[in-house]
Amino acid sequence: MDWRTKKYQKGSFTVEAALIFPIILLTLFALIYMAILLYEKAYITSVAHRAADRGSATWHNPAKDIMLGSVTKKELNASGLYCQIWATDEDYKKQKIIQYTDKRVRLYSILNGQHDISVKVNNHIVYKTLVVEIKSAYKIPIANLLKPFGIDAYYTSYAKGKAGIRDPVELIRNVDFIGDVGREIYDNNPRVQKIADNIREMIQDMSDKLSFFFK
Numbered sequence: 001m002d003w004r005t006k007k008y009q010k011g012s013f014t015v016e017a018a019l020i021f022p023i024i025l026l027t028l029f030a031l032i033y034m035a036i037l038l039y040e041k042a043y044i045t046s047v048a049h050r051a052a053d054r055g056s057a058t059w060h061n062p063a064k065d066i067m068l069g070s071v072t073k074k075e076l077n078a079s080g081l082y083c084q085i086w087a088t089d090e091d092y093k094k095q096k097i098i099q100y101t102d103k104r105v106r107l108y109s110i111l112n113g114q115h116d117i118s119v120k121v122n123n124h125i126v127y128k129t130l131v132v133e134i135k136s137a138y139k140i141p142i143a144n145l146l147k148p149f150g151i152d153a154y155y156t157s158y159a160k161g162k163a164g165i166r167d168p169v170e171l172i173r174n175v176d177f178i179g180d181v182g183r184e185i186y187d188n189n190p191r192v193q194k195i196a197d198n199i200r201e202m203i204q205d206m207s208d209k210l211s212f213f214f215k
Contacts, residue, residue, distance in 0.1 A: 114138075
């Protein structure tokens with residue numbers, strides 16, 4: 001092998017390395033970026049669940065600190081006795097949860113994304129659920145190169161957290177309130193008494209017939 005062959009082989013290796021190295025570098029960068037996106041997905045999901053849990057724990061008393069669940073003596077009577085019935089401060093409660101969620105999302109996030117946070121309450125008659133949804137958009141570093149291929153410049157990730165709103169004390173208080181109102185209406189309205197007595201007799205008659213049928 002003469003010197004010209006060796007020189008040709010070295011030049012060929014240089015050209016091949018120049019072509020392959022950028023591909024390897026971009027592949028490695030893509031794998032690292034995908035790992036970061038997976039971390040962001042897991043992180044915002046945990047934040048959504050935590051926000052729903054903390055929001056449901058402090059929902060019955062907006063004066064409570066959403067982080068600790070504590071309330072100062074000055075704000076102890078900030079909510080009325082029947083705040084769950086009237087629910088006049090629902091928007092304030094939602095905004096408080098949104099602010100908490102936004103702060104937590106940005107606390108340990110690696111990428112500087114755009115976060116859209118929404119809070120809603122689903123009323124299932126016998127119970128309520130608090131739902132926290134997070135929509136995060138992250139700009140792809142090589143977005144300008146992907147535009148000609150019709151690929152969106154942003155990667156969007158969704159997360160949802162759900163928790164039941166439980167307040168046994170408020171439930172007992174509301175049931176007692178409804179019972180007191182019902183008795184007051186019954187005692188002072190003969191027409192309501194007649195309707196209630198007819199319904200009671202109808203239910204008792206159906207119960208007797210069912211009991212006789214299953215004997």
